[in-house]
Amino acid sequence: MSKPLRVAMIGYGFMGRAHSNAYKRLNDFFALEHRPVLQVACARNAEKAETFADTWGYSRVETDWRKVVEADDVDLIDICTPNDTHQEIAIAAAKAGKMIVCEKPLARTTAEAEPMVKAVEAAGVPNMVWFNYRRVPAISLAKQLMDEGRIGRVFHFRANFLQDWTISPDVPQGGAALWRLDVQAAGSGVTGDLLAHNIDTAMWLNGAITRVVARTETFVKERKHQLTGKKEPVGIDDACLFIAEFANGSLGLFESTRYARGHKALKTFEINGAEGSLAFNLEEMEYLDYFEYAQDSHVRGWRRIHVTNGEHPYMDRYWVPGLVVGYEHTFLNAIADFVKGLETGKSVQPDFRNALQTQKVCDAVLESARAGQWVATAVEL
Numbered sequence: 001m002s003k004p005l006r007v008a009m010i011g012y013g014f015m016g017r018a019h020s021n022a023y024k025r026l027n028d029f030f031a032l033e034h035r036p037v038l039q040v041a042c043a044r045n046a047e048k049a050e051t052f053a054d055t056w057g058y059s060r061v062e063t064d065w066r067k068v069v070e071a072d073d074v075d076l077i078d079i080c081t082p083n084d085t086h087q088e089i090a091i092a093a094a095k096a097g098k099m100i101v102c103e104k105p106l107a108r109t110t111a112e113a114e115p116m117v118k119a120v121e122a123a124g125v126p127n128m129v130w131f132n133y134r135r136v137p138a139i140s141l142a143k144q145l146m147d148e149g150r151i152g153r154v155f156h157f158r159a160n161f162l163q164d165w166t167i168s169p170d171v172p173q174g175g176a177a178l179w180r181l182d183v184q185a186a187g188s189g190v191t192g193d194l195l196a197h198n199i200d201t202a203m204w205l206n207g208a209i210t211r212v213v214a215r216t217e218t219f220v221k222e223r224k225h226q227l228t229g230k231k232e233p234v235g236i237d238d239a240c241l242f243i244a245e246f247a248n249g250s251l252g253l254f255e256s257t258r259y260a261r262g263h264k265a266l267k268t269f270e271i272n273g274a275e276g277s278l279a280f281n282l283e284e285m286e287y288l289d290y291f292e293y294a295q296d297s298h299v300r301g302w303r304r305i306h307v308t309n310g311e312h313p314y315m316d317r318y319w320v321p322g323l324v325v326g327y328e329h330t331f332l333n334a335i336a337d338f339v340k341g342l343e344t345g346k347s348v349q350p351d352f353r354n355a356l357q358t359q360k361v362c363d364a365v366l367e368s369a370r371a372g373q374w375v376a377t378a379v380e381l
């Protein structure tokens with residue numbers, strides 16, 4: 001007999017779709033006791049909530065999230081709203097004893113995120129932040145190889161997240177779909193939206209980042225705000241570059257921008273160690289590149305691992321070797337791990353406390369860019 005896991009989705013954008021798809025397909029691929037039930041779709045706009053609920057199969061709609069977190073027919077709250085609303089919803093949901101899965105970044109700032117961590121820990125409710133890229137099978141394989149010590153002492157971690165969708169000064173800021181450009185709603189620009197992913201991956205693979213020095217830029221200084229209809233100053237960082245020191249003595253170099261013409265979601269990393277290197281590129285997400293120094297020198301070279309075998313992370317759940325999975329499966333894998341955590345009693349990572357560490361690095365990066373100097377992160381891993 002399966003146990004229902006009644007889900008309330010708060011928000012209806014791109015991430016609401018990605019998560020809804022994951023709930024719907026979960027039991028098709030993973031053998032789990034719990035079965036997600038799409039119970040409530042919540043949005044302030046009733047028509048949008050209805051359309052979303054009809055499309056994805058939610059049983060009912062609400063326009064007030066406060067009613068949703070208190071509802072008796074809901075077990076799990078999924079927060080897919082703009083960043084400025086995460087804190088209030090998460091704290092209320094924790095107080096109501098609900099499980100919570102929250103879109104990244106956890107909040108706009110560390111100060112905003114800390115009470116969220118306290119609330120879920122005080123309530124003892126299972127919680128997770130959707131840093132989905134950890135669940136790309138090739139990135140999970142990189143984690144396995146790092147944990148096996150395959151590349152030895154790490155010297156360098158290099159990561160990018162490049163996009164190009166905000167180059168035109170005619171792109172407005174604020175409101176539906178464009179809240180990521182509005183500093184009030186988002187908290188920051190590429191730092192919280194894109195670099196947070198790179199930072200999460202980096203600290204998962206290579207340990208704590210201890211200090212950073214950063215430079216940010218806002219190329220378009222004013223944009224029309226969709227809600228006021230007026231041109232308003234742009235408060236977000238359009239681009240951010242930073243250098244990092246890791247606790248293990250390695251050096252990090254990170255770059256993110258929405259002004260890299262031609263790139264839509266070029267998320268990459270390369271790690272160089274004494275015994276080898278690893279490289280990943282989201283545009284070819286089924287591959288992990290691995291250089292192994294221990295091979296005889298006449299055959300030594302980069303090897304491309306097609307991460308589709310049954311022994312690769314998550315891949316035994318999907319197709320036969322050689323056949324790939326995609327972006328949407330990262331969300332399936334994430335919710336599968338969360339549900340497995342419920343069934344084994346082992347909390348899933350990244351939880352709120354772990355995601356708080358990424359938030360601290362983001363804050364230190366933005367502070368360093370303002371101050372023009374190195375800033376310590378106070379990360380606790």
Ligand code: SOE
Binds near residue numbers: 163193194265
């Ligand atoms: C922004 O364009 C965005 O959708 C991020 O918000 C997501 O977190 C990232 O995975 C893809 O890009």
